[in-house]
Amino acid sequence: MAENVYKMIEIVGTSSESWEKAAATAISRAAGSLRDLRVAEVTEQDVVIEGGAVSLYRTKLKVSMKLED
Template identity: 35%
Template sequence: MTAVKIIKVLGTSTESWEDAAREAVAQAAETVQDIHGIEVEDWTATVEDGQITEYKATVELAFPVAHE
């Protein structure tokens, strides 16, 4: 039986929420091994002068607990 750890990561993008989610996974993958799945918990954005200037995605990442 494998134990799974879940962490939250906030990704940001000036392009889209999807890009923000991809960025969260890409950045986390630099230090977290074997990410098996994600769940997008929340989509938010920064608005300036009536326009979205930054998209934000709060993502939960799941990966197996390492046994050393």
């Protein structure tokens, strides 16, 4: 069995619609510049409030990627 090493990074996505959309936006953007993404773990969710209403959803994720040989 091959031994692998993975790197973890932290990213934050935003959306005016939902936490799920914020997470999907973050992963999609990261996948455009990083290779071999493996797993994402939601570590924090919060919202921005303006005028007494939610104006922005934010999702913080830890993302792992396999390091190349």
